Amino acid sequence: MSRSAGLLLGFAADRLLGDPHRLHPVAGFGQLAARAEKSLYADSRAAGSAYAGLLVGSVAAAGVVADRLTRDRPIAKTLLTAAATWAVLGGRSLEREAEVMAGYLEEKDIVAARGRLGHLCSRDATDLEADELARATVESVAENxxxxxxxxxxxGGVFGIPGLIGYRAVNTLDAMVGYKSARYLNFGWFAARLDDVLNLVPARACAVLTGYAAGRAGGDVADLAAGCAEAPESERGTGRGRVRGGARPAAGWDEHVRRRGRGPRLTRRRIAADGAGHPAYGVVGAASRVRRGAHRRDPGATPATYEGADMHLSQRPLRIALVRHGESEANLDKSIFERVPDHAIALTAHGVQQSAETGRRLREVFENEPVRVYVSPYLRALQTLGALGIDDLIGSTREEPRLREQDWANYQDTEDIEQQKKLRDSYGHFFYRFTHGESGSDVYDRVSSFLETMHRDFEAPDSPRNVLLISHGLTMRLFCMRWFHWSVRFFETLRNPDNAETRVLLRQPDFRYKLDRPFEQWTEYEPTERERSAWL
Structure with missing residues (x-):
């Protein structure tokens, strides 16, 4: 009775509260697992089995101890089971992401939908159209x-607390190391296989529940049941994990039933010339409504188990550090723009000192591990890189013109630029275009293009765990705006970072990123919940 009551209370807590923004137990386990990987990693199945066995065994043993200590204390057992249930479920966050995607597709905002897909899965959305975006979202919802x-x-219903947290530990490890990459092919084999075994029964139960829910939502229950029985082997799952390249049991059954509930396969749909009334725009919202009809919650904590991805999430860097150049001559004397090209302006002695201090901090952030560098070709940015003093960590360096400063003019008329700055303040920093230069939106566009290049670089098997971008204040803010999909209104309130100041995107256990700290704001504006979620 205590177990059932605890499961219900935990489910209700997830429904009402969603995931905690800080100190999430699953995130904590992921951080512990990442540290253990550093110590235990070896390119062998034996090492991977020991790694997974140690972590999962420890978590399960803690669950057994908790279960036994509360055996004769029903209230304590109920509350502890409720807490564990709430910790391992994370449906509200994923449902919110699905609804956001549904909104973008219903509004035919394909650009925004492509950018948002990264919150759900690792697929490269650059060339995806509405039907493909809808399918990717439905697949993510289905598997999770x-x-x-x-x-x-x-x-949890079968084994209580040990079953809840033990399963979640296995699933989290699978999301972290269960990939067919060069690093994890052997090391992640055991975690992936164990996750496959534990999902054999739940995947089939999920398909039945989804069919029932779709029937209540107006689908054809008989057709859905037949679809479950007729699902091709490639969609039902064969028990082979990602490390073997086969379909996962959790993905195919539920996904197939969801697609049967919507008629033709999503990949066969095409958008009409005007897009009006196209079924792809409603399918994502329908998927989310099916989930609500089934009274089931999906995870927001570790949505990193997706099939068909062009890039394994485990290959994403642990840290992406952004650095503004040190103090330059132009920071002290604006008139220098009248006689020296912007790209040729050098650092001051103080700027060199600032950069050296930043380099010492970055060495700690990078934990003395290799770094890939992208640097603006402007002299002050190149000099900042040289002054950091981390040459021994740098594996490769690329001058990246798309990270340059906003183009204002050639040789600048100081008075004219000052007048244009005043106009920009009233017009808006994002949209105002300098007479002989760029607008903030122009910089945003080239930063967006650079992101595509950077993500392709992440796919390399030898991709380092640290990435460093040395750029300029506006470019840093627009990079974060593009990465986290901030609104223009929010961007307009952000101050430039100081010279040699940093912001670091830290990879979380769910493979999303958060800033180590927010940018300061110079006007009053309350960021939305989504905008606030971008930093720790």
Missing amino acids: TSDACVAPLLW
Whole structure:
């Protein structure tokens, strides 16, 4: 009775509260697992089995101890089970992401939908159209319905607290190391196989529940049941994990039933010339409504188990550091623009000192591990790189013109530029275009193009765990605006970072990134919940 009540309370807590923004237990386990990987990693199945066995065994043992200590204390057991259930479920966050995607597709905002897809899966969305974006979202919702809702509740119902947290530990490790990459092919084999085994029954149960829910939502239950039975082997799952290249049990059954509930396969749909009334624009919202009809919650904590991805999430760098150049001659004397090209302005002695101090801090941030550098070709940025004093960590350096300063003019008329700055303040920093230069939106566009290049670089097997971008204040803010999909209104309130100041994007256990700290704001504006979620 205590177990059932605890599961219900935990489910209700997830429904009402969603994931905690800080100190999430699953995130904490992910950080612990990342540290353990550094110590235990070896390119062998034996090492991977020991790694997974140690972490999962420890978590499960803690669950057994907790279960036994509360055996004769029903209230304590109920509350502890409720806390564990709430910790392993994370459906509200994923449902919110699905609804955001539905909104973008219904509004036919394909650009925004492409940018938002990264919140759900690792697929390269650059060339995806509405039907493909809808399918990717439905696949993500389908797999995670099984992986982080039905499965933990099922194992929690059977084994109590040990089943809840033990399963979640396995699923998290699978998301971290269960990939067919050069690094994890052997090391992640055991975690991926164990996750596959634990999902065999929940995946099929999830398919049945989804069919029932779709029937209540107006679908054809008989057709859905037949679809489950007729699902091709490639969609049902074969028990082979990602490390073997086969379909995962959690993905195919539920996904197939969801697609049966919507008629033709999404990949066969095409957008009409005007896009009006196209079924792709409603399918994502329908998927989310099916989930609500089933009264099941999906995970927001570790949505990193996706098939068909062009890039494994585990290959993303742990840290992406942004650095503004040190103090330059132009920071002290604006008239220098009248006689020296912007790209040729050098650092001051103080700017060199600032950069050296930043380099010492970055060495600690990077934990003395290799770094890939992208640097603006402007002299002050190149001199900042040289002054950091981390040459021994740098594996490769690329001069990247798309990270340059905003183009204002050639040789600048100081008085004219000052007048234009005043106009920019009233017009808006993002949209105002200098007479012989760029607008903030122009810089945003080239930063967006650079991001595509950088993501392709992440796919390399030898991609380092640290990335460093040395650029300029406006470019840094626009990089973060593009990465986190901030609104123009929010961007307009942000101050430039100081010279040699940094912002670091830190990879979280769910493979999303958060800033180590926010930018300061110079006008009053309350960021939205989504905008606030960009930093720790």
